[in-house]
Amino acid sequence: MRALVTGGAGFIGSHLVDRLLAQGHEVVVFDNLSSGRTEFLAQHAGNPRLSILHADLLDLGAITRAIVGVDAVWHLAANPDIRYGMEHTDWDLKQNAVATYNVLEAMRKAGCKRIAFASTSTIYGERVAVPTPEDAAPVLPISLYGASKLAGEAYVSAFVGTFGLQAWIFRFANIIGPRGTHGVIVDFVEKLKKDRTRLEVLGDGRQSKSYLMVDELVDAMLLVVDRAKEPINVYNLGSSDALEVRRIAELVLDRTGQRGARIAYTGGARGWAGDVPRMLLDTTAVNRLGWKAKRTSEEAVREAVEAIVAERW
Amino acid sequence: MRALVTGGAGFIGSHLVDRLLAQGHEVVVFDNLSSGRTEFLAQHAGNPRLSILHADLLDLGAITRAIVGVDAVWHLAANPDIRYGMEHTDWDLKQNAVATYNVLEAMRKAGCKRIAFASTSTIYGERVAVPTPEDAAPVLPISLYGASKLAGEAYVSAFVGTFGLQAWIFRFANIIGPRGTHGVIVDFVEKLKKDRTRLEVLGDGRQSKSYLMVDELVDAMLLVVDRAKEPINVYNLGSSDALEVRRIAELVLDRTGQRGARIAYTGGARGWAGDVPRMLLDTTAVNRLGWKAKRTSEEAVREAVEAIVAERW
Numbered sequence: 001m002r003a004l005v006t007g008g009a010g011f012i013g014s015h016l017v018d019r020l021l022a023q024g025h026e027v028v029v030f031d032n033l034s035s036g037r038t039e040f041l042a043q044h045a046g047n048p049r050l051s052i053l054h055a056d057l058l059d060l061g062a063i064t065r066a067i068v069g070v071d072a073v074w075h076l077a078a079n080p081d082i083r084y085g086m087e088h089t090d091w092d093l094k095q096n097a098v099a100t101y102n103v104l105e106a107m108r109k110a111g112c113k114r115i116a117f118a119s120t121s122t123i124y125g126e127r128v129a130v131p132t133p134e135d136a137a138p139v140l141p142i143s144l145y146g147a148s149k150l151a152g153e154a155y156v157s158a159f160v161g162t163f164g165l166q167a168w169i170f171r172f173a174n175i176i177g178p179r180g181t182h183g184v185i186v187d188f189v190e191k192l193k194k195d196r197t198r199l200e201v202l203g204d205g206r207q208s209k210s211y212l213m214v215d216e217l218v219d220a221m222l223l224v225v226d227r228a229k230e231p232i233n234v235y236n237l238g239s240s241d242a243l244e245v246r247r248i249a250e251l252v253l254d255r256t257g258q259r260g261a262r263i264a265y266t267g268g269a270r271g272w273a274g275d276v277p278r279m280l281l282d283t284t285a286v287n288r289l290g291w292k293a294k295r296t297s298e299e300a301v302r303e304a305v306e307a308i309v310a311e312r313w
Numbered sequence: 314m315r316a317l318v319t320g321g322a323g324f325i326g327s328h329l330v331d332r333l334l335a336q337g338h339e340v341v342v343f344d345n346l347s348s349g350r351t352e353f354l355a356q357h358a359g360n361p362r363l364s365i366l367h368a369d370l371l372d373l374g375a376i377t378r379a380i381v382g383v384d385a386v387w388h389l390a391a392n393p394d395i396r397y398g399m400e401h402t403d404w405d406l407k408q409n410a411v412a413t414y415n416v417l418e419a420m421r422k423a424g425c426k427r428i429a430f431a432s433t434s435t436i437y438g439e440r441v442a443v444p445t446p447e448d449a450a451p452v453l454p455i456s457l458y459g460a461s462k463l464a465g466e467a468y469v470s471a472f473v474g475t476f477g478l479q480a481w482i483f484r485f486a487n488i489i490g491p492r493g494t495h496g497v498i499v500d501f502v503e504k505l506k507k508d509r510t511r512l513e514v515l516g517d518g519r520q521s522k523s524y525l526m527v528d529e530l531v532d533a534m535l536l537v538v539d540r541a542k543e544p545i546n547v548y549n550l551g552s553s554d555a556l557e558v559r560r561i562a563e564l565v566l567d568r569t570g571q572r573g574a575r576i577a578y579t580g581g582a583r584g585w586a587g588d589v590p591r592m593l594l595d596t597t598a599v600n601r602l603g604w605k606a607k608r609t610s611e612e613a614v615r616e617a618v619e620a621i622v623a624e625r626w
Contacts, residue, residue, distance in 0.1 A: 086475060089414075089418055089421070090414065093410075093414050093468075097406075097410065097464060098406070098411075101402075101403065105402055105403070108402070125470065126474075134450075134451060135451050136450065137447075137448035137450040137452070138448050139450070139452060140470040140474075140545060140547075141467055141470055141471050141474065142470065142471060142473070142474020142475060143471055144471045144475060146467070146471060147464075147468045147470060147471035148467075150464070150467040151410060151460075151463070151464030151467050151468070154436075154459070154460035154461075154463040154464050154467075155406075155457070155460045155464070157438065157453040157455065158454050158455060158457045158460035158587065159457075160455070161438065161439075161453075161454065161455025161456065161587055162399060162456060162457060162586045162587040163586070234451060234453075273474070273475045273476070274471065274474055274475040
């Protein structure tokens, strides 16, 4: 099978590419390298089944040409910085919503029928039950990132309904692990590198979220695409429990040997405007298909902290 | 109060403008006149409380300048032709999703806090219960029009969550009445004008949908904005029953005096790819606020056919 992975040089994308190549597939990576890095794919140098296109999804011609002859698209490219959208309010719209439309339109033109799309728990907003099942309502995102991903889902769904594509939509919890380029653990490590005496934590530290290691996420995505056969298949992917931010701060201080640093909370229930302070996904649907997270959120965070400290400290 | 109505020269928009002016408000109409017509506002010629801007929502500068000093925005502008999006797949994305983002961004810049947004029953897709309540799930639109409106809703929600706007989202059934520019009744009348011997009906004629007269819709919107006080308020607006397309064809033939014309069904359960063949909204929420449709769908269609035949036949 020939697969195209948008964002394939990024954090999650590069782990997926590792696995697709190990399974014997041909892989085309399409990445603008805004947060992805070709080093993340250096282990495949010389592999004739991997090609890397340095191009942007906002270039409809480029993605259309790249998709010709592709059997399935894994659309993982996105703006990974949720908070950035507060100051640059059109960023997520372009990088996530319009880019997703371009991928779908390119598929339609090229006759490619299968798409797996990386969506997010943040589409749900904060008026839903926690743990949150896939059919939770009302779906009212409170961040521009969440809105742009819900827009992407809507377009995936419409292309399935109108043009006969088949789709797998994955709503991710917080995904962490080696090669992480953003998120709370990376933030904490980078802050400590600048000032070892003090670690600023956004909010009151009581924000509680679910964390999943990237290797387990890749397992889950491959299993769902293999086993879920509807025209459109929507699955939450996350761990079975949540962890408070203050505990992550402690684990980072422990691992970096900075137990003496002062943790300074900025206060308030949420880390930033648009942050959903409590996130835990109901993963019953994917559990029934045959996948369940092996690690707790704390176990995942411990391992991810170890990997990221090794990479960055 | 100074209100800005996008699409204010259009079918629904011009009826809303009539009412806002009658209530004594100042009204700014912002319309690119792609389907709107200044004749729809001719009755207000010389009214110093009405100003009409011929401009496009894709021009962020234009809408930002227009919103300065406005207390509330009624965002009704949209591509009204649902089927057009099948051939021009970026049309709804620009006219509905990006345009809505531009309205919200302009409001943020200008400090305008209140928005009413015209959404649609088509966001729900066809995997929900019928009659469909506001918290139906899963929300999986099957048309590009529905996707673009869901994207608009998502952005309205995110601007409420991130920047403190207050919003009223209305999910419309099929809205009909005088000045109608599109939709099934207009289509039938225009087809008959070209060929009085035969009326083509898309699908098998069994598609069953809810129809609401535009005067009742305007009543409902004004009441909800007055009475619903949450940061974000989502309401279905429709009649309490549905009507089959074949009955609408008969009513049009009756009114135009073309009872002898042959009705030719193109066949299939839906009118076009992306058409949801059964639509009836659960309006319990708006009924509780104090509004309920007075006409049945058939009564509404009869009156609308009369008005549209008078205008076009």
